[in-house]
Amino acid sequence: MAICQFFLQGRCRFGDRCWNEHPGARGAGGGRQQPQQQPSGNNRRGWNTTSQRYSNVIQPSSFSKSTPWGGSRDQEKPYFSSFDSGASTNRKEGFGLSENPFASLSPDEQKDEKKLLEGIVKDMEVWESSGQWMFSVYSPVKKKPNISGFTDISPEELRLEYHNFLTSNNLQSYLNSVQRLINQWRNRVNELKSLNISTKLSDVKDGVNQAAPAFGFGSSQAATFMSPGFPVNNSSSDNAQNFSFKTNSGFAAASSGSPAGFGSSPAFGAAASTSSGISTSAPAFGFGKPEVTSAASFSFKSPAASSFGSPGFSGLPASLATGPVRAPVAPAFGGGSSVAGFGSPGSHSHTAFSKPSSDTFGNSSISTSLSASSSIIATDNVLFTPRDKLTVEELEQFQSKKFTLGKIPLKPPPLELLNV
Amino acid sequence: MSLFGTTSGFGTSGTSMFGSATTDNHNPMKDIEVTSSPDDSIGCLSFSPPTLPGNFLIAGSWANDVRCWEVQDSGQTIPKAQQMHTGPVLDVCWSDDGSKVFTASCDKTAKMWDLSSNQAIQIAQFWDTRSSNPMMVLQLPERCYCADVIYPMAVVATAERGLIVYQLENQPSEFRRIESPLKHQHRCVAIFKDKQNKPTGFALGSIEGRVAIHYINPPNPAKDNFTFKCHRSNGTNTSAPQDIYAVNGIAFHPVHGTLATVGSDGRFSFWDKDARTKLKTSEQLDQPISACCFNHNGNIFAYASSYDWSKGHEFYNPQKKNYIFLRNAAEELKPRNKK
Numbered sequence: 220m221a222i223c224q225f226f227l228q229g230r231c232r233f234g235d236r237c238w239n240e241h242p243g244a245r246g247a248g249g250g251r252q253q254p255q256q257q258p259s260g261n262n263r264r265g266w267n268t269t270s271q272r273y274s275n276v277i278q279p280s281s282f283s284k285s286t287p288w289g290g291s292r293d294q295e296k297p298y299f300s301s302f303d304s305g306a307s308t309n310r311k312e313g314f315g316l317s318e319n320p321f322a323s324l325s326p327d328e329q330k331d332e333k334k335l336l337e338g339i340v341k342d343m344e345v346w347e348s349s350g351q352w353m354f355s356v357y358s359p360v361k362k363k364p365n366i367s368g369f370t371d372i373s374p375e376e377l378r379l380e381y382h383n384f385l386t387s388n389n390l391q392s393y394l395n396s397v398q399r400l401i402n403q404w405r406n407r408v409n410e411l412k413s414l415n416i417s418t419k420l421s422d423v424k425d426g427v428n429q430a431a432p433a434f435g436f437g438s439s440q441a442a443t444f445m446s447p448g449f450p451v452n453n454s455s456s457d458n459a460q461n462f463s464f465k466t467n468s469g470f471a472a473a474s475s476g477s478p479a480g481f482g483s484s485p486a487f488g489a490a491a492s493t494s495s496g497i498s499t500s501a502p503a504f505g506f507g508k509p510e511v512t513s514a515a516s517f518s519f520k521s522p523a524a525s526s527f528g529s530p531g532f533s534g535l536p537a538s539l540a541t542g543p544v545r546a547p548v549a550p551a552f553g554g555g556s557s558v559a560g561f562g563s564p565g566s567h568s569h570t571a572f573s574k575p576s577s578d579t580f581g582n583s584s585i586s587t588s589l590s591a592s593s594s595i596i597a598t599d600n601v602l603f604t605p606r607d608k609l610t611v612e613e614l615e616q617f618q619s620k621k622f623t624l625g626k627i628p629l630k631p632p633p634l635e636l637l638n639v
Numbered sequence: 640m641s642l643f644g645t646t647s648g649f650g651t652s653g654t655s656m657f658g659s660a661t662t663d664n665h666n667p668m669k670d671i672e673v674t675s676s677p678d679d680s681i682g683c684l685s686f687s688p689p690t691l692p693g694n695f696l697i698a699g700s701w702a703n704d705v706r707c708w709e710v711q712d713s714g715q716t717i718p719k720a721q722q723m724h725t726g727p728v729l730d731v732c733w734s735d736d737g738s739k740v741f742t743a744s745c746d747k748t749a750k751m752w753d754l755s756s757n758q759a760i761q762i763a764q765f766w767d768t769r770s771s772n773p774m775m776v777l778q779l780p781e782r783c784y785c786a787d788v789i790y791p792m793a794v795v796a797t798a799e800r801g802l803i804v805y806q807l808e809n810q811p812s813e814f815r816r817i818e819s820p821l822k823h824q825h826r827c828v829a830i831f832k833d834k835q836n837k838p839t840g841f842a843l844g845s846i847e848g849r850v851a852i853h854y855i856n857p858p859n860p861a862k863d864n865f866t867f868k869c870h871r872s873n874g875t876n877t878s879a880p881q882d883i884y885a886v887n888g889i890a891f892h893p894v895h896g897t898l899a900t901v902g903s904d905g906r907f908s909f910w911d912k913d914a915r916t917k918l919k920t921s922e923q924l925d926q927p928i929s930a931c932c933f934n935h936n937g938n939i940f941a942y943a944s945s946y947d948w949s950k951g952h953e954f955y956n957p958q959k960k961n962y963i964f965l966r967n968a969a970e971e972l973k974p975r976n977k978k
Contacts, residue, residue, distance in 0.1 A: 359822065
C-alpha cells in the first residue's frame with residue numbers, strides 16, 4: 220500500500236480509516252477499529268467507519284491509476300457526502316472515530332440526518348433518471364434496513380408472471396398489475412424526493428410506513444393498492460388468480476393467507492407479515508379490476524403511486540434496525556405504533572392515516588406522533604368510520620388479528636378499535 | 640444437421656451470415672457463437688468441472704430446456720443433448736465428478752440429469768443424491784435471488800437485501816447473516832478464493848450497476864471490503880444522468896482470481912479486485928447479457944446474449960435470436976501487477 224504523505228506530515232484527515240498506509244500507526248488504528256465493526260444497530264457511528272468506502276472523493280488518490288474506479292468515486296460524492304461531513308468532525312481528532320464515539324452527538328446527528336436525507340433525495344433522482352430496475356428495495360445507507368414503500372421483484376419473477384398470464388390468456392391483468400406497480404413505485408419515489416428535514420423523521424423513521432399506505436387510498440387512480448409479489452414459495456400461485464380487490468380501496472392483499480415470507484403491503488401487511496416472520500412485499504400478484512386506465516402501456520415512465528415493502532426505518536438514526544434480512548416487522552412496528560399512536564394491529568393504524576389524500580400525507584407533518592394523532596383526531600370523521608356504519612363483516616375483519624384476503628374492508632376502522 | 644431440431648445452426652465461427660450487416664451488433668466482439676443456441680432467453684450457463692475431460696457447456700433457458708454442448712479446443716461447439724422441464728430453467732450446475740447435471744426450474748422441480756444414461760430424475764432442496772429424501776431443509780427468510788457454492792462455503796442472497804453465508808462442513812448450517820453492502824436489490828453472487836484456494840469472500844452484484852466485494856473475515860473490513868460501479872452508461876460524465884444497468888452475472892476466473900461481470904447494458908467487463916482496476920470492457924451488444932461462466936481452467940469465457948426482462952415485457956421480442964458466445968479468456972484476465 221502506498222504510504223500516506225499526509226500522515227507523514229502529521230495531517231492525515233482520515234486517521235485510521237485512511238486507505239493508505241500509516242507507518243507505525245497500524246497497531247493503534249487496527250485495535251480501535253474493532254468496536255466499530257459491530258452490527259451498527261446501536262451505534263450510529265458505526266456507519267462512519269465503514270463509510271470510507273463511499274467517501275472516496277476526498278481520498279488522496281493513491282488509486283489514481285485505477286481511473287475507472289476513481290472516476291466512479293466522484294460520482295459517489297452526492298450520495299455519500301452525508302457521511303463525509305458527519306464524519307469530518309471526528310476526523311479532526313486524528314484517529315479519532317473510536318476515541319470519542321459519542322462526544323458531539325447531537326449537532327452531528329442532525330447534520331448526519333440532513334445529509335442522509337439529501338442522499339436519499341439524490342438517490343431517488345438517479346433511480347428515476349437512470350432507467351434502472353424499479354422493483355427493488357432501497358436503503359440509503361448500506362447497513363440500514365430498507366425504506367418502506369418499495370418492493371423487491373426480480374426480473375425473473377416478473378417474467379414468470381408474464382408467462383403465466385400469457386398461458387392463461389390473461390395478459391391484460393398482468394399489464395394492469397404491472398402498471399399499478401410502476402405507478403406505486405413512482406409515487407413513492409416522488410414522495411421520497413420531496414423529503415426535507417421536517418418530514419424526515421416521520422418519513423424515514425416510521426412515517427415511511429404511513430406514507431406508504433397513504434398511496435393506497437389517496438391514489439387518484441383509485442387503483443387497488445396492490446401488493447404485487449409473486450408466489451414464489453409455497454403455493455399461492457393458485458391463489459394469485461383469485462384475489463379480488465375492491466376497486467377503491469387499497470388494503471392490498473395477501474396479508475393473512477400469504478405463505479411464509481410475504482407479508483403483504485407495507486404498513487398493513489406489516490401486521491400480517493409478522494406472522495410470516497418476514498419483511499413484506501406480498502407474493503401474490505393481485506390484479507384487481509382493470510379500471511386502471513393506462514393499462515396497456517407498461518412504460519416504465521408513467522407516474523403513480525407506490526408503496527409496499529418493509530416498514531423500513533424504525534428510528535433513524537439512533538436505532539438502526541437489525542439487518543435487512545430479517546427486517547423484522549416488529550421493530551418497525553414498534554416504531555410505527557409510536558408514531559401512529561395507534562399501536563398494535565398496526566394495519567389499522569395506517570388506514571387512519573391514509574384517508575386524507577396522499578399529498579397531504581406525503582409532504583406534511585407526520586412529524587411526531589403527537590402532531591399526527593392530533594391532526595387525525597381533528598378530522599376523525601373522515602379518518603374513522605363510526606362503528607355503526609360498518610357492516611358486520613367489516614367489523615369482524617377489523618377486530619381480527621389480520622385481514623383475510625378478499626375481505627379487507629374499504630373503510631377505515633372505527634376509532635374505538637385502534638389502540639391508542 | 641442440428642441436434643436440437645427447429646433452430647438452424649449458425650455456424651461455429653463468429654462470422655455468421657449476419658456478420659456482414661453493418662447495423663447488426665449482436666456480436667461486436669467477434670466471439671465464437673455456439674451453435675443451436677436456445678430459442679428463448681438463457682438464464683444460466685455452466686461449464687463442466689475439471690474431472691471431466693474436455694469442456695462441456697450446459698445452458699438453461701426460458702424455453703424450458705437444458706442444452707449441452709461439447710466445446711472443442713478449436714472452438715467448435717457440438718450440440719450433445721437436451722432435457723426438458725415444464726417451466727423455464729433458472730439455474731444449472733454440475734456435480735463434482737462431472738457425470739450429472741442439476742437443473743432447477745420454475746416448474747418447482749429440480750432435476751438431476753445423468754449424462755451417461757440421458758435420464759433426468761426429479762429431486763429438490765438440499766440433496767444427498769444417494770437418498771431420495773431431502774437431507775436437510777434450510778429455511779430462508781425471503782426469496783432466494785442468487786446463490787453460489789464453493790465448498791465449504793455457500794452464499795445466498797435473498798430479496799429485501801438479505802445475505803446469508805452458510806458453512807457446509809458436517810451439517811450445513813448458517814454461518815452468518817451479513818448486512819448488505821449494497822443499497823438495492825441483489826442480483827447475482829459469486830464466491831472467490833484466496834491464494835490458498837479456500838473460499839474467502841464473495842462478490843455481490845445489484846440491479847444498480849454496482850458490485851460489492853466482501854470478505855468474510857478480513858483483517859480490516861473498512862479497507863478490504865469495497866464496492867465499485869459498473870455497467871453504467873457515462874463514465875465520469877456527471878452532468879448527464881447516466882443509465883444504470885443491472886449486473887446480471889459475476890464469474891471469477893478459476894486461475895487468476897480476476898472477475899468478469901455481465902450486465903443488462905449488453906457489455907461484459909473484466910476486473911481485478913485486488914488491484915481494484917478494470918481490465919477490459921467489451922463493446923456493447925444489442926441485447927443484455929444474461930449469464931456468464933468460465934470453464935474449469937479459465938481458458939474459455941462464455942456469455943449469453945439474450946433479453947433479461949430488465950425493461951419489462953415491452954422490450955421482449957420472441958423472434959430475436961439468443962446467443963451464447965465463447966471467448967478466449969486466458970490472456971485478458973491476467974491480473975494487473977500491483978505497484
